[in-house]
Structure formats: structure tokens, C-alpha cells
Amino acid sequence: MSRRLSKFNGGVHPPQHKTESTRLAISTAQLPKRLTLPLHQHIGEPAQALVQVGDHVLKGQQIASANGYVSSPIHAPTSGTVVAIGEYPIPHPSALNADCIVIESDGEDRWGERMAVADYHDLSPSALRNLIREAGIVGLGGAGFPSYIKLNPGHDKVIKTLILNGVECEPYITCDDILMRERPQEVIAGLRIARHALQAEHCIIAIEDNKPQALAAISAAARDYDYIEVVQVPTLYPQGSEKQLIKVLTGQEVPSNGLSLQIGVVSLNVGTSAAIQRAIFHGEPLLSRIITITGNGVDSPRNLETLIGTGMEELVSQCDGDPEQLGKLIMGGPMMGFALHRTDLPVIKTTNCVLSYHREQMPAEKPVLPCIRCGACMDACPVELLPQQLYWFTRSDELDKAQDHDLFDCIECGCCSYVCPSNIPLVQYYRFAKGEIWIREREREKAELARQRFEFRQARIERRKAEHGSRRKQKARADKQRDAKRAEIQDAVERAKQRREQAMKQAGQWQQERGDDKQDNTQQ
Amino acid sequence: MLVAILSLSLLALALGLALGFAAVRFKVEGDPLVDKIDALLPQTQCGQCTYPGCRPYATAIANGEADINQCPPGGEATIHALADLLDREPKPLNPDNGVEKPKTLAVIDEQTCIGCTLCIQACPVDAILGAAKQMHTVIADECTGCELCLPPCPVDCIDMVPIEQDIMTWKWSLPEVEQVRESDQ
Amino acid sequence: MTEYVLILVSTVLVNNFVLTKFLGLCPFMGVSRKLETATGMALATTFVLTLSSVCSYLVNHYLLVPLNLEYLRTISFILVIAAVVQFTEMVIHKTSPLLYQVLGIFLPLITTNCAVLGVALLNVQQDFGFLQSAVYGFGASVGFSMVLILFAAMRERITAADVPVAFRGPPIALITAGLMSMAFMGFSGLVKG
Numbered sequence: 001m002s003r004r005l006s007k008f009n010g011g012v013h014p015p016q017h018k019t020e021s022t023r024l025a026i027s028t029a030q031l032p033k034r035l036t037l038p039l040h041q042h043i044g045e046p047a048q049a050l051v052q053v054g055d056h057v058l059k060g061q062q063i064a065s066a067n068g069y070v071s072s073p074i075h076a077p078t079s080g081t082v083v084a085i086g087e088y089p090i091p092h093p094s095a096l097n098a099d100c101i102v103i104e105s106d107g108e109d110r111w112g113e114r115m116a117v118a119d120y121h122d123l124s125p126s127a128l129r130n131l132i133r134e135a136g137i138v139g140l141g142g143a144g145f146p147s148y149i150k151l152n153p154g155h156d157k158v159i160k161t162l163i164l165n166g167v168e169c170e171p172y173i174t175c176d177d178i179l180m181r182e183r184p185q186e187v188i189a190g191l192r193i194a195r196h197a198l199q200a201e202h203c204i205i206a207i208e209d210n211k212p213q214a215l216a217a218i219s220a221a222a223r224d225y226d227y228i229e230v231v232q233v234p235t236l237y238p239q240g241s242e243k244q245l246i247k248v249l250t251g252q253e254v255p256s257n258g259l260s261l262q263i264g265v266v267s268l269n270v271g272t273s274a275a276i277q278r279a280i281f282h283g284e285p286l287l288s289r290i291i292t293i294t295g296n297g298v299d300s301p302r303n304l305e306t307l308i309g310t311g312m313e314e315l316v317s318q319c320d321g322d323p324e325q326l327g328k329l330i331m332g333g334p335m336m337g338f339a340l341h342r343t344d345l346p347v348i349k350t351t352n353c354v355l356s357y358h359r360e361q362m363p364a365e366k367p368v369l370p371c372i373r374c375g376a377c378m379d380a381c382p383v384e385l386l387p388q389q390l391y392w393f394t395r396s397d398e399l400d401k402a403q404d405h406d407l408f409d410c411i412e413c414g415c416c417s418y419v420c421p422s423n424i425p426l427v428q429y430y431r432f433a434k435g436e437i438w439i440r441e442r443e444r445e446k447a448e449l450a451r452q453r454f455e456f457r458q459a460r461i462e463r464r465k466a467e468h469g470s471r472r473k474q475k476a477r478a479d480k481q482r483d484a485k486r487a488e489i490q491d492a493v494e495r496a497k498q499r500r501e502q503a504m505k506q507a508g509q510w511q512q513e514r515g516d517d518k519q520d521n522t523q524q
Numbered sequence: 525m526l527v528a529i530l531s532l533s534l535l536a537l538a539l540g541l542a543l544g545f546a547a548v549r550f551k552v553e554g555d556p557l558v559d560k561i562d563a564l565l566p567q568t569q570c571g572q573c574t575y576p577g578c579r580p581y582a583t584a585i586a587n588g589e590a591d592i593n594q595c596p597p598g599g600e601a602t603i604h605a606l607a608d609l610l611d612r613e614p615k616p617l618n619p620d621n622g623v624e625k626p627k628t629l630a631v632i633d634e635q636t637c638i639g640c641t642l643c644i645q646a647c648p649v650d651a652i653l654g655a656a657k658q659m660h661t662v663i664a665d666e667c668t669g670c671e672l673c674l675p676p677c678p679v680d681c682i683d684m685v686p687i688e689q690d691i692m693t694w695k696w697s698l699p700e701v702e703q704v705r706e707s708d709q
Numbered sequence: 710m711t712e713y714v715l716i717l718v719s720t721v722l723v724n725n726f727v728l729t730k731f732l733g734l735c736p737f738m739g740v741s742r743k744l745e746t747a748t749g750m751a752l753a754t755t756f757v758l759t760l761s762s763v764c765s766y767l768v769n770h771y772l773l774v775p776l777n778l779e780y781l782r783t784i785s786f787i788l789v790i791a792a793v794v795q796f797t798e799m800v801i802h803k804t805s806p807l808l809y810q811v812l813g814i815f816l817p818l819i820t821t822n823c824a825v826l827g828v829a830l831l832n833v834q835q836d837f838g839f840l841q842s843a844v845y846g847f848g849a850s851v852g853f854s855m856v857l858i859l860f861a862a863m864r865e866r867i868t869a870a871d872v873p874v875a876f877r878g879p880p881i882a883l884i885t886a887g888l889m890s891m892a893f894m895g896f897s898g899l900v901k902g
Contacts (some may be wrong), residue, residue, distance in 0.1 A: 019692065040691065090691075092691055093696070094689075094694040095688065096690060096691055096694060098690070098691050215529075256539075299665045348657075369700040370871060372622070392869045392870070393869065394867070395702065395869060396868060396869035397604060397868065425699045425701070425703075428696065428697060428698070428699040429698070429702070431696040432695070432696045432697060432698050432699075433586040434693065435695030435696050438695070439695060440601065443566070446668075447565070447566045447668075448563075448567070448670050449566040449666075450566075450568065450666070451562070451567040453650055453651075454569050454577070454578075454648050454649050454650040455665065456650075457648065457649065457650050524547055527776050527778070528776075528778050528781055529847060530782075531772055531773075531776055531778060532781060532784070532785060532788075534766065535772065535785055535788060535789075539788060539789065539792035540792075542796070542817075543792055543795055543796060546795075546796050546799050546800075547799060550799040550803040552802050552803050552806065557806050557807055557810050560807060576718065586810070606745075609807075610810065610811060611742060611743050611811040612748050622820070659834075668891055
């Protein structure tokens with residue numbers, strides 16, 4: 001552990017509240033009666049349902065397939081019957097409903113077919129990635145990015161370092177800590193599989209110094225592998241943010257608007273690593289995860305191994321909390337989580353924590369005061385942005401200036417809002433600005449397309465008019481020609497008629513003359 | 525006296541010649557400003573601005589004949605963008621030209637459609653698919669919500685339906701404190 | 710050499726045309742709402758000022774003084790300035806039609822910019838030679854440009870800030886200009902005289 005660590009700018013030290021939920025070991029949540037599985041639990045396209053209402057499904061059976069490259073399949077967390085497929089409330093800041101598959105469990109928890117891999121070294125990285133994809137594994141650190149894409153750097157990129165993120169810097173959340181304490185071998189095994197898929201050279205497991213037991217457990221499990229380095233990093237929020245962690249461990253910065261791949265680094269969450277191990281060694285797709293249930297709304301905060309799709313109220317009850325007395329539920333932590341609009345929502349693959357507040361112990365509402373331009377936000381920003389300027393630009397609708405000031409590099413960590421003496425909810429402004437910019441860009445593209453279609457249509461109408469015009473002229477010419485010809489023919493016919501009349505008249509005259517002659521001849 | 529008049533006239537003549545030469549050398553063709561303005565307009569070609577399309581409106585703005593607040597489909601965002609481009613003060617939308625409405629799409633009621641093609645001829649972006657005596661339908665992705673197809677339809681079978689928001693199109697709104705501040709002003 | 714440096718420092722900082730002499734306030738207030746237009750205006754005025762300063766020196770020295778027509782100074786200077794501004798307008802219309810449209814009426818108004826005529830007349834008053842006139846004109850325009858650009862940047866920030874309703878727009882701009890002027894008085898001891 002002699003690696004020289006760098007620092008990133010700013011960061012804050014919020015009260016950690018970690019010891020509450022690490023007193024008890026991981027327990028398995030009770031099998032719920034109903035499981036609601038949203039089809040969109042990851043970054044990318046929502047999955048497409050494969051089952052129909054009334055189908056009986058087994059545990060681990062794929063019930064929705066990935067839709068396109070950036071997508072992930074969904075599996076039945078337990079055996080049971082599909083009772084509904086439709087729009088149901090989901091944990092999302094918009095409070096909108098989305099498509100879900102609802103399964104009623106039959107209590108038997110019967111597995112379907114499982115295909116374990118004996119030695120993953122026999123598989124090519126590409127085949128390994130396919131298995132990981134089919135297992136529905138997405139980033140369990142909170143983002144939900146399909147892991148098989150992360151493990152696919154492309155032909156031209158060499159991955160020098162694979163980082164396992166065991167930092168877990170956000171207050172209250174302890175699911176990664178407890179996973180590392182109790183199941184370090186799973187984490188290491190998953191790391192080795194990921195390393196094979198990436199063909200990476202070196203591996204680093206980063207753990208904050210407020211987790212000494214996890215550090216000891218992981219160090220012991222990694223002892224036999226010389227390419228795995230276990231590094232202890234100082235406790236600081238947001239140390240666990242991917243770009244910040246890479247800077248601290250390697251001293252290199254991920255380029256603005258870029259990916260860590262570009263500097264030869266890939267980073268995975270320890271929970272994702274354990275899930276990969278389960279998928280490859282045991283043939284089990286991602287069906288459950290460890291979730292921290294904590295906050296003053298529950299009397300026994302702890303970590304529960306929970307099936308995806310379990311209702312949050314059930315988990316609160318199992319931790320000795322009363323769902324009726326809940327004032328607020330937050331999915332995630334106090335810095336980056338979002339408040340939920342209902343308490344009976346299902347947990348999804350990216351739910352790492354359910355933070356509950358008792359109705360009578362809600363956090364104090366702090367009044368928002370005007371900005372005094374103190375600059376504390378700038379000092380705290382880990383990405384070295386100018387939060388104050390972004391705030392003023394967003395307020396005065398100068399969003400292009402905000403974009404020029406690297407608005408899209410903001411990781412929405414909340415450090416600026418945390419230190420603001422006027423309690424201004426800065427991150428909300430940036431989220432609004434980003435959404436607004438995306439929408440405006442999309443509208444501009446649409447308008448451009450409409451303009452092209454309009455101009456093409458105008459051109460087509462002009463062309464048709466021109467064609468009609470020339471066609472009419474052609475027709476007129478043809479008519480004239482035909483008329484002229486007809487007139488000629490008429491003339492010829494007339495002339496012929498006249499000639500015949502003439503001829504007839506002549507002939508008549510001659511006859512008469514001959515008749516007269518004859519008469520003359522007879523009389524003589 | 526004569527000297528004064530002569531020298532001033534000479535000076536004026538010299539400067540005039542120089543300017544004349546410069547006028548020929550720096551002649552300007554066309555008007556690229558119109559393109560820049562046109563790029564900011566929503567291209568619905570609806571005519572609510574009293575001009576027959578977005579490009580004529582852009583030309584009118586460039587010539588100073590039209591004001592920047594006459595486009596309802598563009599709404600406040602377009603007014604701000606135009607004000608920014610032309611360095612003028614943004615104004616509220618002129619109510620004579622219409623009101624800013626949420627985005628809508630045209631939908632044809634297939635039970636009532638008689639296949640007369642009048643709406644197809646009216647659509648400025650060719651967003652309606654169909655032929656004489658065949659079913660007509662609006663291609664949702666291409667419809668700009670300009671409502672020009674509504675008047676020609678003889679059986680009134682076209683409805684403007686607001687676009688539904690789902691989690692893919694949803695976006696964060698401004699913090700409450702800001703929304704309150706805006707409504708105060 | 711030091712003489713020219715002195716002239717430059719004097720016109721840019723100590724006796725700034727806008728903030729100390731209070732000349733050229735019209736474009737200063739009118740064009741400073743956006744940074745891009747202010748920069749465009751600054752460049753245009755620099756070109757006009759320097760060129761007209763030189764041309765008016767030439768007209769004065771080779772036409773008016775030899776022919777004893779000093780009383781025609783004002784009108785002939787205006788003639789020169791108007792021609793230079795017309796020329797600048799044509800160049801801008803060709804190279805940047807957007808800037809041309811945005812500057813609008815302020816471009817031909819450079820003709821009536823008292824700083825331009827002021828420089829021409831002050832050249833005569835201070836009995837400057839050819840090179841000194843050129844440096845004086847250039848320095849004046851640099852001072853004008855600098856203040857215009859600084860002011861535009863400040864105004865952009867002020868538009869976004871929480872200004873009380875009664876002060877929004879020209880009032881707060883004028884107050885800011887006054888404060889800038891006071892700040893520039895700090896340079897008054899820099900150059901003697």
C-alpha cells in the first residue's frame with residue numbers, strides 16, 4: 001500500500017451516520033407476496049416484456065429482454081405468476097408511472113435452470129460479456145449502467161487499471177461496507193472475472209479509512225493475487241465518485257465530457273463485482289441486492305439482502321419501522337438521493353439505500369436566502385467548476401454561458417448546496433439547466449428537420465407547376481399541329497371534290513353536246 | 525473666400541471619390557442575417573405571425589418590418605433567443621398573434637376520415653400519409669402542431685392532442701424558491 | 710520614446726476619454742449591453758479614431774494652416790470623420806453583417822461621437838506632430854475600448870443579479886459607470902500634468 005495518492009479540490013465532511021446500520025449482519029429480507037419490476041431500471045432503453053399475464057415463472061427466468069445495445073434484461077426474482085403488466089408507480093423523481101411486470105410469488109422460491117461456468121478462463125472475453133449481459137447485471141453503485149458495456153472497451157483500447165470502488169463515501173449507506181466485511185471472496189472472484197473480460201493489467205480496490213474491518217477482510221482475500229492492490233483512501237465526500245477516485249488513485253484526470261476508458265481505466269462497484277461472480281460461478285442472474293435500510297424512521301437499521309421489486313414499506317417494517325409513521329423516504333443517501341412521492345414503491349436494481357424519516361423527526365427546513373457571492377461553493381466543488389456562476393447563469397436564462405462553463409461536467413454531488421451559507425438548493429438549478437438545454441437542443445433539431453421538409457415540399461410544388469406549365473404548352477403545340485394537318489387534309493378533300501365536280505360537269509356537257517350532235521346527225 | 529470654398533470642395537471631392545471606390549470594393553450580396561434568424565424559429569410554418577411561413581417572418585425581422593415577439597409556437601424561448609441575437613430587449617409575446625400553448629400533435633380519427641386528401645395538401649411538412657380514397661394518418665414524429673390541417677378537413681376528424689409526458693421526456697423544474705420569485709416579478 | 714509612452718498612459722488611464730473627460734458617453738451606454746457587440750464597437754471606434762486623428766492632422770497641417778483657413782477646422786474635421794465612418798460601415802457590413810445589424814444606428818453615430826472630434830481638436834490644441842497625433846488617437850481609442858469592454862462585462866453580470874425593480878436597466882448602469890469613474894480617479898497621480 002505504498003501508492004502515492006493525489007487529492008481532488010474541495011469536498012466536504014458531512015456527518016457519516018454509518019455505525020447505525022453496521023451493528024447487525026446482513027439478513028435476508030422476507031419473501032414478499034408481490035413483486036413489482038419496472039422495465040426501466042438501468043441506463044438505456046427499457047427492457048421488453050417476454051411474458052404475458054397469467055404466465056407462471058420460475059426464479060431466475062428472464063421475463064423481459066434487453067432492447068438494443070444499451071439495455072439490460074430483467075429476471076423473475078422468485079417463482080410465481082405474472083398477475084399484471086402495465087403502468088405502476090416507480091421510484092423516480094418525476095412521480096410518473098412506468099411499465100412494470102407484477103409477479104405474485106407462490107412462496108416456493110423455485111429456481112429455473114442455472115448454467116454455472118466451471119472455469120471462466122475457458123471463455124473468451126466476448127462470451128463472458130454476453131453471459132454478464134444475459135444475467136442483467138448493471139452498475140449497483142447507483143447509476144445502473146449495463147456492466148457488459150463497461151467491460152467492453154473496444155479493440156483499440158488497452159485497459160491498464162481496473163478499479164473496484166469500495167469507497168462508499170455517502171453518509172448512511174453501508175451496503176458495500178458490509179458486503180466487503182462478510183463476503184470478501186465473492187468480491188475478489190468477481191474482480192478476477194472482470195479483469196479477464198477486460199484483459200486489464202492491474203487491479204486496485206479502494207476503501208475509505210472509515211472501514212477498517214472491510215479493509216482487513218478484503219486485504220486477506222486478495223493476498224494471493226499479486227496483481228490486486230488494496231488501497232486505503234482518506235474519508236472525504238465525494239471520494240467515491242468515479243472521476244474523483246481515479247484522480248486520487250492514479251493522479252490522472254478523466255477529460256471533460258469524456259470517459260475513464262480514454263485514459264485506460266475502468267471502475268466497477270464492489271456490489272457489481274459480487275453480482276458478476278454469482279452470475280458466472282453459480283449461473284444466477286441479478287435477482288437481489290444488499291440494501292441499507294436506515295434513518296430515524298426505523299428502530300433497527302440494518303442491511304437486508306432484498307429481492308428486486310420488493311415494496312419499500314415491507315423493508316421498513318422488517319427493520320422495526322412503522323410505514324404509517326413515515327414522514328419521508330429517500331432513495332439513496334442524503335447528498336445524492338431523491339425524495340420518493342410514496343412509501344409503497346418497489347426497490348430496483350440501483351436502490352442502494354432506503355433512508356427513512358419519522359414524521360416527527362423530519363430534517364429542519366432551512367429558509368433560502370439571497371446569494372452573498374461568498375464563493376464557498378467554488379471552494380467545495382470537487383470538479384473545480386464555478387457553481388456560483390452556473391447559478392447566476394441558470395437564473396438569468398443564459399444557459400449557453402452555463403454550458404460554456406462546463407455545466408455538463410457537474411456530477412451533482414451536492415457539495416456546493418451543502419456548504420452554501422444561504423441554503424440555496426444549487427444542484428436543483430443545475431439539474432434544471434441540463435434538462436432545459438437537452439430539450440432545447442432536441443427542439444432545435446426537430447425544427448431543422450421540419451424546415452428541410454418544408455423546403456423540399458416547396459421545391460416539389462414549384463417543380464410540378466413548371467412541369468404542368470411545359471406540358472400544357474406541349475399539348476397546345478400538338479393540338480395546333482393536329483389542327484393544321486386536319487386543315488390541310490380538308491383543303492385537299494375540298495380540292496378533290498371540286499375537281500370531281502368539275503369533271504362531272506365537263507362530262508355532262510360533253511354528253512349534252514354529243515346528244516345534240518346525234519340529234520343533228522339523225523335529222524340530216 | 526474663394527480659396528475656402530475651393531479647398532473644402534476639393535476635400536469633399538477627394539473623400540467622395542475614396543468612398544465611391546470603397547463602395548464598389550465592399551459591395552454586399554444577399555443577406556446572411558435572415559438565415560441566422562430563420563435558424564432560431566420553430567419552423568412550424570403556421571402563419572400565426574401574419575407572414576406566410578417562417579422564412580418570410582425572418583426576412584421581415586431582418587428588414588425591421590416585424591417585431592421579435594410575434595411567434596406563439598416559438599414562445600418565450602424564441603423571443604429570448606432572437607433578442608439575444610439582435611441585441612434588443614426581450615418582450616412578452618404579442619397576444620394579437622396567439623398564445624403560447626403546450627405542444628400538441630394532430631391525430632386523425634380514422635373512423636370519420638373520408639380520404640379526401642385536403643389535409644395532405646395543407647400540411648407544410650408533408651407529415652400526413654395517405655392518398656385519395658385511402659386512409660389518411662399523421663406521422664407523429666414529423667408533426668409540428670401547426671394546426672394548418674384542421675380548417676380544410678370537411679368532416680372535422682382531426683384533433684390536436686397534447687403530447688404526454690413520460691419518464692423519457694420529463695425534466696427537472698426550477699427550485700420552488702425560484703418559481704415563487706419569478707411569479708413575484 | 711518616453712513622450713509617446715506618456716501620451717499612451719495618459720490617454721488610456723489618467724485622462725481616460727470616457728471616465729475622466731466624459732466624452733463618448735453615447736456608445737458607452739448604448740452598446741455595452743452585450744460583450745460581443747461592445748467588442749465590435751470598440752474595434753470599429755479604434756479604427757475610426759486612429760484614422761481620423763491622422764487624417765485630420767494632415768488636413769489641418771497641409772490644407773487649413775497654409776491657406777489660413779483655421780476657421781474651417783470644425784467643418785472639415787467633421788467631413789473627414791464622416792467619410793472615415795462611412796468607410797468603416799461598409800467594411801463591417803461586408804465582413805460581419807450580424808455585427809452591422811446589431812450595432813444598428815450606433816455605427817453611423819460614431820460620426821457624432823464627441824470623443825472622435827474631441828481627439829482631432831485636442832491634437833491641434835496641444836500642438837501635436839504627426840506621430841504624436843497618431844499615438845494620441847490610438848491611445849484614446851484604447852482607453853475607450855478598454856472601458857467599454859469592462860463596462861459591458863459588468864453590465865452582463867448586473868442583468869443576471871437581483872437589482873431592485875426601480876433600478877433595473879439604465880439607472881444601475883449609470884451608477885456603475887459613476888463608480889468606475891471614481892475608481893479611475895485613482896490613476897490621477899500616475900502622470901504629472
